[in-house]
Amino acid sequence: MTVDEAADVAGQPGFPHLLSPLGVRGIGIRNRIVFQPHFNCLADVHGMPTPDLTAYLEERAWGGVGLIVDGSMATMYEGQMSRKYVAAWDERSVELNRRTTDAVHGHGAKVFAQLNHGGHTSLEHPPPILWAPTQMPEPSSTHTTKAMDATDLRRAVEGFAISARNLADAGYDGVELKIAHDGLLRSFASPFFNRRQDEYGGSFENRMRFPLECVAAVRESMRDDMALGIRLCLHEYTPFGYELDYGLRMAEHLESSGLVDYFNCDAGSFSSFWMEIPPAAVAQGFFRPLNQALKAQSDLPVIAFGRIKDADLAEHMLATGEADLIGMARQLIADPETPRKLLEGRANEVRACIACNDGCLHAVAQEKPIRCVQNPAAGQELLYSERLLVRAAQPRSVVVVGGGPAGLKVAEIAARRGHRVSLFERENHLGGQVRLGARQPHHEEFAEVVHYLEAAVRRLGVEVWTGSDVEADGLLELEPGVVVVATGSQPNLPPTHRQSASDPDAGALARERGLTAGPETPGLDLALVYSTDEVLTGATLPGEHVLVVDDQGHWEAAGTVEFLAAAGHRVTVITSRATVGSELEGTNHAMFLQRVGQSDITVRPLTGLRAVEEGRALLVDVVSGEETWVSVDAVVPVSWRRSRDDLYYRLHELVAESGATVQVERVGDAAAARMVQTVLLEAHQMATVL
Amino acid sequence: MALTIAVCVKPVPVVTRLDPGTGRLDRSGAHRMNSVDEHAVEAALALRESALGGEVVVVSVAPGELADTLRPALAMGADRAVLVSSPQLEGADLLGTSAALAAALSGIGPDLVVFGSWSGDGNGAMLWAAVGERLGLPVASRVVDYVLRDRRLTVTRQIEQGSEVVEVELPAVVALSGEVNVPRYPSFKDVVAAKKKPIDVVETAPDGPVAGTTVLSLEPAPVRTGGIVVEDDGHAHERLLEFLIERGVL
């Protein structure tokens, strides 16, 4: 369905199961949507919750979610996976956490907290001392662990108990223990990681003993009206780890203790982290069989997890009894208002998570505050929440040139603020480079960046002109108050290259003025050289063997490699970095390399391009400096793009000449080629001050 | 042979939603030109080009604040627009709208009146018939192809059983299907030029009642349920067959 048609059939409220309430240990949850726990890195370096953290969760409560699981939080200093994990054991966190529980309750949602001991996993470099049942590194790491002794075991249980007490004091409605994809408790339960021969290992019951001691300690330390849940890894998805049958056995054992009120499903581990926080290459709803299996065996409420972003899928899962609650982490990061929109019959206004992991996971894995590609406000609600938008005191006539993400975002926010906005796009379709990216294999959901924005601007009544190539001369006749130049960027091939036929060189003025530099490799103007844009818009490349030069490191290069391979080419990809796709977020990179490994693509890292000639390319080993010629039929160099900025410079001149009072701005790739996340944030910032 | 061609277009809400309070379409949000009407505009422009001249006038009955939704038609190349708008027309149904349109069209005196066959909101698909009747003009609907020779228009109509070729003498009313053509994209220069083209807002209402129908009740479409999931244990096809036979589908 096109965006237009989708807008035509806007939904009436149609989510009877998803929007119905549920009690968990008598705690009334207003609907079935759960904001899944996730490290958001919004605590300070002492693990103290900040106003940003409170605002982050409050935004989701305002957005209508039923239940928030706050965390992970750490149970003790050893086991705090980053100094920015909330230090739940520390009494000083209580008052600060109370701000969060009060704020969330103020909007009618319930809030539990997740407790975790990091065990053999940490985000810190180098990691602090790592605790484990048996001394051995978690295979994704080179750092080994300390085998816990009796004192450590006792202290760890105490850590859970003290933390649970603090959480009760802070006003949480429940506590969830993580026996999931990282941390200590799963490593005790795991036959691979736990090789102990004492009462904590050797048999299934013994391996479950320590996790159960922690569960019991938590139960004893909190109020009776609080719920206790388990985030349970049901399948580790590693060659050495346990699978679903074992996960279900763990669940059964935990349930039979009588201490547990609900299960929250989970999968993966640090050694299979693409299954913990699955990128777009993992199908939506992939984990349904796990949820179903647990739900089938358990009498407790079950929260489903993993790549559930579509409300129809969520509704279907509940209606067919696959789960009792629907966990969404990233969908609510991308659009905190998802539940509210469903409730108000505005399902078609939901902004989908594109499962890129570029903003959320990529940031927190580096111990940086959470961000989101789709949602500029994520983690910085106090600055950029859409709730803070104010109507412009003086509605202005805003003309936006370019219908890529930058132009569309400016148009959306400016229109929401009451400005009269017209937007011009020279292609027949909106979307800019996003349309190209979405043609790459495993990258289709990228298109949803534009689906949301296009629906929004149309709904808001922005006058949208597609197929309309803006020239500076006519612009002022439209009598704009502001012109926002969002003309994007083009592959940086020599202006004499064939590409200019379809996308005329729009950097000439900048080049003349020394404001941009061209690529210097000889031969890039030859006919066998193709730009990514040409490739992705369907150019037929000559011959079989294509050389892709990855000087970019992200999807523009990596996805083009896969696109060409899927089209039947024999692809060699070189990069002067240590790995192809060096800028890809970790889960995406891991899965990309898996796919490359299973294909005929030849990868040559630490290799640069020196020159292109007809039928051959000169490569250089960047370590040894050794040069070799390889025969190729086509070359696709992918490096930094150049801004289409001629229009911006011309307009400034025109405005100066005419003496008109027109504000001229540029935004997005037209200023510097980048990634969607920073482009959308910049556009949001700009539109809020117009 | 210069022709005066009137194209009747309708602003429709971008998002179609029923207002359970009033039983009417929620018209509070943004509007755009009905998408099939773009095909009507395209046809009018193409006819003007093939007739080597004439005027294309866009006509609409809508609240005055929606005047800008006619701008795309002007950018595509229509010469001017007439918007009939009056507070009395609020809540008008076929009765009032056709009367207002017919009155405006009489003022223009077109050789040909072109409609899109249906609108994306009310979807009555009858306005062209009512207007033809009021003007006493022949009407050809569901037109998927047309040829103009002198003042004779030969049209191909989509009918249930196939297609039908009909000839009408101008002046006449035609209602076009979306398949008839691909609307042009206005160039940037066209858009700039359209800013200067006139949209005359005419504030009149027809005499007499503007509505002959009253909405008595409004039921939203039934909400979805989970449906039945047939897990394939090797016998799924049998269960599907049973299901279809039980319901008399097979």
Ligand SMILES: Cc1cc2nc3c(=O)[nH]c(=O)nc-3n(C[C@H](O)[C@H](O)[C@H](O)COP(=O)(O)OP(=O)(O)OC[C@H]3O[C@@H](n4cnc5c(N)ncnc54)[C@H](O)[C@@H]3O)c2cc1C
């Ligand atoms: C193959 C590919 C994959 C990518 N993958 C990712 C990814 O996974 N994650 C990520 O964050 N980023 C990715 N990017 C980068 C991202 O798409 C860009 O940063 C982003 O699209 C820039 O947005 P923009 O609106 O500034 O420019 P653009 O997307 O370039 O849009 C500019 C628009 O302006 C129009 N225009 C230009 N001149 C005129 C004119 N004179 N009149 C009217 N219209 C005009 C253009 O036609 C274009 O539609 C990818 C880019 C490519 C090429």
Ligand SMILES: Cc1cc2nc3c(=O)[nH]c(=O)nc-3n(C[C@H](O)[C@H](O)[C@H](O)COP(=O)(O)O)c2cc1C
């Ligand atoms: C940035 C980030 C951090 C996460 N940290 C945790 C965590 O601390 N504890 C946990 O149980 N799950 C964590 N998760 C996993 C999520 O709870 C969820 O299971 C996962 O994102 C898949 O669900 P989704 O597709 O709804 O996002 C994290 C997810 C993200 C994106």
Ligand code: SF4
């Ligand atoms: S950054 Fe990407 S994956 Fe993470 S929540 Fe936002 S859209 Fe989803």
